[in-house]
Amino acid sequence: MVTIKSQGDSMDIVLDKNIEFAELVEILRKKVSDAKQFFEGATANVAFKGRELTREEKEAFVKVITTETTMSVNLIDESMPPKPPKPKEVPRAAPMPQPTAPSLINYIENNTAYYHGGLRSGQSIKFSGSVVILGDVNPGSVVTADGNVIVLGALRGVAHAGANGDDECFVSALTLQPTQLRIASIITYVPAPFRIKKEPQKASIAYVRDGQVFIGPL
Numbered sequence: 001m002v003t004i005k006s007q008g009d010s011m012d013i014v015l016d017k018n019i020e021f022a023e024l025v026e027i028l029r030k031k032v033s034d035a036k037q038f039f040e041g042a043t044a045n046v047a048f049k050g051r052e053l054t055r056e057e058k059e060a061f062v063k064v065i066t067t068e069t070t071m072s073v074n075l076i077d078e079s080m081p082p083k084p085p086k087p088k089e090v091p092r093a094a095p096m097p098q099p100t101a102p103s104l105i106n107y108i109e110n111n112t113a114y115y116h117g118g119l120r121s122g123q124s125i126k127f128s129g130s131v132v133i134l135g136d137v138n139p140g141s142v143v144t145a146d147g148n149v150i151v152l153g154a155l156r157g158v159a160h161a162g163a164n165g166d167d168e169c170f171v172s173a174l175t176l177q178p179t180q181l182r183i184a185s186i187i188t189y190v191p192a193p194f195r196i197k198k199e200p201q202k203a204s205i206a207y208v209r210d211g212q213v214f215i216g217p218l
Contacts, residue, residue, distance in 0.1 A: 002027045004116065010076075011044040013061065017051035028061060032068045035116060035134040035152065047076040111147065119143070119157065128164070139179055148172070158182075167208040172218060176204035181213065188213040 001016040002024060015024055046065070048058055062073050111129035118133075121140025125131055130147030141157035143149050146164040148171070155173035160182040162169030167184035181188050186208055203218040 002031060004031060006044070006114075011046045013046060013048050015048060015050040015053075021057060025060060025064060029064045029068060031116070032065055043072040043074070045074045045076050113145075118153065121157075126163075130169075137173075137178075145169075170205055170207045172203065172205040174203045176206065176215060181206055183208050183213055186211065186213055 001019050003014040005012045005014065013028070019027075046062065048061060053061075058075060062075055065071055065073055112132060113125070113127040113129060114132045114134065115125060116134045118135035119125070119137045119141035121138055124142040124144070125133075126142075126144040128146045131143055131145040131149050133143065133149075133151045133153065135151075136153040137143055137151050137155045137157040137159065139156050142160070143151075143157070144160040144163050146166070146169075147161065148169050149155075149159045149161045150171075151159070151173035153173070154175035154177065155171070156175075156177050156179065158180045159171045159173075159178050161171045162184040165184050167186065169183055171178075171181055171183065176190075178190055181190065183206065188206075204215055205218050206213055206215045208214075
């Protein structure tokens with residue numbers, strides 16, 4: 001009902017035209033609140049798409065973003081005619097790597113794929129770059145990346161960083177309780193008693209040193 005797409009310093013917020021405005025406001029509020037760490041301190045040119053909005057409605061959405069986060073927002077007026085795009089040269093470099101589960105990826109920036117929301121059991125993401133999850137990775141779900149795996153939530157499923165053999169990659173999460181954690185070809189398991197602790201967990205990072213996986217606080 002509300003989809004946030006980001007590219008560099010531009011952000012498109014696509015709104016369902018069949019949903020009541022007040023409900024869209026609350027959905028957007030929850031989305032930015034759940035991922036406020038991602039938006040903190042950023043500056044973005046924001047455009048609203050998918051439905052016709054009055055100036056007051058646009059300003060109400062902007063107020064939600066600036067109230068829930070410290071993001072600086074520049075509102076783009078879509079009624080202004082866009083500038084004609086400059087001709088693009090055909091790139092000679094290798095194409096951007098594509099995810100094997102494109103339906104789960106919200107957007108790709110540089111060589112990092114972002115997914116907003118939690119991964120349920122049976123869901124998986126595989127990407128030939130780094131992966132950032134703005135939510136929880138639940139038991140039974142798998143995240144595989146040739147680069148780093150960063151979870152802005154609880155990691156309780158399987159995470160594999162450096163899948164192409166790069167042991168300089170890392171896995172980090174606000175709550176690091178994976179059923180299996182793998183960096184390059186090194187696999188480690190977190191004992192069950194540590195995974196079921198109910199007290200608040202500190203943000204942690206897993207990395208490789210001397211052929212072993214170490215876990216420490218961020």
